[in-house]
Amino acid sequence: MALTDFDLVLFGGSGDLAMRKLLPAMYARDVANDLPPTARIICVGRQDSGQDAFLKMVETNSRPHIKASTMNAATWSKFCARIVYVSLNASDANTYAPLVEALRDPELTRVYYLATPPHLFALICDNLEENGLVTPNSRVVLEKPLGRDLASAKQINAEVGKVFQESQIYRIDHYLGKETVQNLMALRFGNILFEPLWRREWISDVQITIAEKLGVGNRMGYYDTSGALRDMLQNHLLQLLCIVAMEPPTSIAPDAVRDEKLQVLRSLKKFTPTTLAQNIVRGQYRAGHVDGATVPSYRDEPDAPQHSRTETFVAMKAEIDTWRWAGVPFYLRTGKRMADSLAEIVVRFKQIPHSIFNQPTSSFQPNCLVIRLQPDEGLSLNLMAKTPGEGMRLKPAELELDFRESFKTPRMDAYERLLLDVLRGQLTLFMRGDELEAAWEWVEPILENWEQNDNAPIPYTAGTWGPAAASALIGRDGLQWREEA
Numbered sequence: 395m396a397l398t399d400f401d402l403v404l405f406g407g408s409g410d411l412a413m414r415k416l417l418p419a420m421y422a423r424d425v426a427n428d429l430p431p432t433a434r435i436i437c438v439g440r441q442d443s444g445q446d447a448f449l450k451m452v453e454t455n456s457r458p459h460i461k462a463s464t465m466n467a468a469t470w471s472k473f474c475a476r477i478v479y480v481s482l483n484a485s486d487a488n489t490y491a492p493l494v495e496a497l498r499d500p501e502l503t504r505v506y507y508l509a510t511p512p513h514l515f516a517l518i519c520d521n522l523e524e525n526g527l528v529t530p531n532s533r534v535v536l537e538k539p540l541g542r543d544l545a546s547a548k549q550i551n552a553e554v555g556k557v558f559q560e561s562q563i564y565r566i567d568h569y570l571g572k573e574t575v576q577n578l579m580a581l582r583f584g585n586i587l588f589e590p591l592w593r594r595e596w597i598s599d600v601q602i603t604i605a606e607k608l609g610v611g612n613r614m615g616y617y618d619t620s621g622a623l624r625d626m627l628q629n630h631l632l633q634l635l636c637i638v639a640m641e642p643p644t645s646i647a648p649d650a651v652r653d654e655k656l657q658v659l660r661s662l663k664k665f666t667p668t669t670l671a672q673n674i675v676r677g678q679y680r681a682g683h684v685d686g687a688t689v690p691s692y693r694d695e696p697d698a699p700q701h702s703r704t705e706t707f708v709a710m711k712a713e714i715d716t717w718r719w720a721g722v723p724f725y726l727r728t729g730k731r732m733a734d735s736l737a738e739i740v741v742r743f744k745q746i747p748h749s750i751f752n753q754p755t756s757s758f759q760p761n762c763l764v765i766r767l768q769p770d771e772g773l774s775l776n777l778m779a780k781t782p783g784e785g786m787r788l789k790p791a792e793l794e795l796d797f798r799e800s801f802k803t804p805r806m807d808a809y810e811r812l813l814l815d816v817l818r819g820q821l822t823l824f825m826r827g828d829e830l831e832a833a834w835e836w837v838e839p840i841l842e843n844w845e846q847n848d849n850a851p852i853p854y855t856a857g858t859w860g861p862a863a864a865s866a867l868i869g870r871d872g873l874q875w876r877e878e879a
């Protein structure tokens with residue numbers, strides 16, 4: 395479906411996200427000829443630097459994030475011609491005149507992308523309304539963090555909801571834009587093989603890991619007030635869990651999918667102080683080695699509070715109280731400065747009930763489906779197969795589907811896909827307000843408990859898989875994290 399003409403307004407237009415992700419994503423779609431010739435990108439910033447200085451900044455800060463193979467002088471200048479820089483103070487309605495002037499026909503699609511700290515969301519929405527800039531064709535995109543607890547998430551929903559209808563609000567979780575996440579839906583609901591087995595009778599456990607070698611870098615100001623639970627688990631990991639665990643939606647329509655995801659979030663078993671202590675591990679990295687280089691301790695990173703108790707790692711055993719999933723552990727894990735950078739979902743099936751071969755049942759590795767999101771995208775299914783030659787000896791073997799190899803079509807980055815969806819008005823891959831609140835509602839008792847008990851994170855060495863307690867957590871159930879097996 396071709397896009398109709400639009401004005402895309404980036405609040406936080408000179409910020410890190412715009413430079414590293416949003417402008418490169420728009421450039422990629424421009425080069426792919428997806429953007430209407432007159433479509434514009436209006437970047438809003440505070441600095442009164444002027445158009446030329448802003449374009450220089452884009453050249454310095456954004457261009458290096460664009461694939462060199464897609465770059466030439468003509469495409470770059472065509473892209474730059476779409477960019478309009480507007481300087482205003484986002485929290486002051488009286489400064490919005492340059493934006494009023496820059497926006498074109500109110501009949502066009504207007505997207506307001508708020509890549510700003512969340513305390514500005516409501517203010518910006520009010521100021522847009524006060525200046526008469528919210529049209530029926532307007533949409534607003536909210537970037538994370540979408541609150542830091544249930545109350546603040548509710549407040550964002552309520553305040554943004556005063557200005558925009560729910561159908562105009564796009565809450566981004568960029569993990570939902572990743573190719574493999576949608577492929578997981580294709581796998582589950584486009585094939586007959588898996589769905590009958592996708593339940594407690596046949597699945598023994600599910601592991602979801604998002605591990606990063608990166609540390610906190612220059613984001614300490616934000617990160618230290620957030621931590622891994624808020625930064626990664628409440629959103630990305632829970633969204634992945636929803637896609638794995640949801641009931642088949644009746645269609646791919648936004649509310650059909652989001653209704654089912656909401657049911658999963660509402661069915662997550664609540665932690666009590668006892669189960670929380672047993673089933674959640676929080677950690678913080680100490681100095682170590684990553685890729686052969688020495689890296690500092692979290693507390694020695696630039697601007698880190700000396701006695702910070704913020705977690706950079708969290709692992710937990712979650713459960714879903716439904717007929718489909720009762721008793722199936724979902725192990726979730728995420729951390730910074732880990733041994734490797736990867737994101738994957740591992741679905742382990744149950745052991746065969748009886749061995750007819752001359753080897754014990756325990757020598758059969760249970761079938762295991764691994765859905766890889768990063769670094770490469772693909773699926774592998776571990777099966778038991780006969781080793782070639784005489785005799786009947788079974789060994790694990792892998793069926794492998796590498797998306798890059800199988801489908802030679804060019805890939806889209808998560809932000810490219812999600813921006814296109816916003817511009818097309820497709821809400822399926824965005825969180826609804828009630829989903830956001832349900833996720834915070836489940837996470838909040840954990841945050842409260844940590845705060846009340848002044849729960850210190852367990853140190854782990856950078857470049858490892860986290861605290862030993864995380865291995866013990868899954869080890870108690872006789873299992874191992876896949877990378878440690």
Ligand code: BG6
Nearest residue numbers: 538568604606608625626737768
């Ligand atoms: C962001 C987090 O949402 O996701 C970052 O704020 C994290 O801390 C990032 O590094 C990871 O995303 P990706 O796509 O690189 O795995």
